[in-house]
Amino acid sequence: MPYNKFTLKQAQQSFGLQIRETDRLFSSITPVQPSDLLRQTLANNISLATAINTEVARFGMLIQPIVLEVRQLLSRKVSVFFGTEFTVDPARDLSGFPDAVISRGAEQFFITAPVVTLVEAKNENIVGGLGQCAAEMVAAQIFNQQEGQDIPAVYGCVTTGTLWRFLRLEGTVLAIDPVDLPLEPVDRLLGIFVSILES
Numbered sequence: 001m002p003y004n005k006f007t008l009k010q011a012q013q014s015f016g017l018q019i020r021e022t023d024r025l026f027s028s029i030t031p032v033q034p035s036d037l038l039r040q041t042l043a044n045n046i047s048l049a050t051a052i053n054t055e056v057a058r059f060g061m062l063i064q065p066i067v068l069e070v071r072q073l074l075s076r077k078v079s080v081f082f083g084t085e086f087t088v089d090p091a092r093d094l095s096g097f098p099d100a101v102i103s104r105g106a107e108q109f110f111i112t113a114p115v116v117t118l119v120e121a122k123n124e125n126i127v128g129g130l131g132q133c134a135a136e137m138v139a140a141q142i143f144n145q146q147e148g149q150d151i152p153a154v155y156g157c158v159t160t161g162t163l164w165r166f167l168r169l170e171g172t173v174l175a176i177d178p179v180d181l182p183l184e185p186v187d188r189l190l191g192i193f194v195s196i197l198e199s
Contacts, residue, residue: 001187002028002093002095003139004096004132004187005132006093006132007131008127008131008132010131011130011131011135013111014093015092015135017169018173020175022178023165023168023176024179025168026181026192029188029191030071031084031187031191032073032187033190034191035072036057042184043064044184044185045065046061046162048060048118049061049161050162052131055120055122058098058120058161058173063088063100063159064100066165066189066190067080067082068080069190073194077106078102078103078104078105079105079106083097083098086098086111086136086139086143088140088142089139094135094139094142094197098117098118099113099118100117100118100154101117102115104125104149105152108136112147112149113197115140115197116154116157116193116196116197117136117154117155118133118158118159119132119156121159121160126160126165129158130167133167133182135154136171137154137169138155138169141169152170153169153170154169155167155168155169162183163183165181166192
């Protein structure tokens, strides 16, 4: 079963997760100013992406530019992967192609230290994407352990492009922020990603 077949309940049962739904994960965060390029890109793309209202449009016009901006903000010391195979444990159904993975390593030819997984919400249903995101986060956690990477928390995000829901996995505790964050102001989203990747 690939990642995108998991519901949240299936992920909880399969991986013994304890779900916490009340944690505000980023209630205090230092905003990070976007580049002029990202400001202009979003100014040009938001209305077009939401008018076209397809997953391809939202991903290409809204999500990818933000992820690439994070890489630039961190001086390309992190790597980003879009639709790259990430098979960790096929026997436990931890296989497939995450929409996006941000890795703490600068190596761009293959995933080395996954820290954040991003799921594009199908049919703009953020809750429906939580299971897929949880499964990808468990896979990232196992991968890091196998590779000897000391990364205590793995983060995830389910997004429509205009709304963003963050998750954190520490051990078997999966904290799901109860609040969707809006795309704008984008400096808050950038601050969250930078905070995750620098911690």
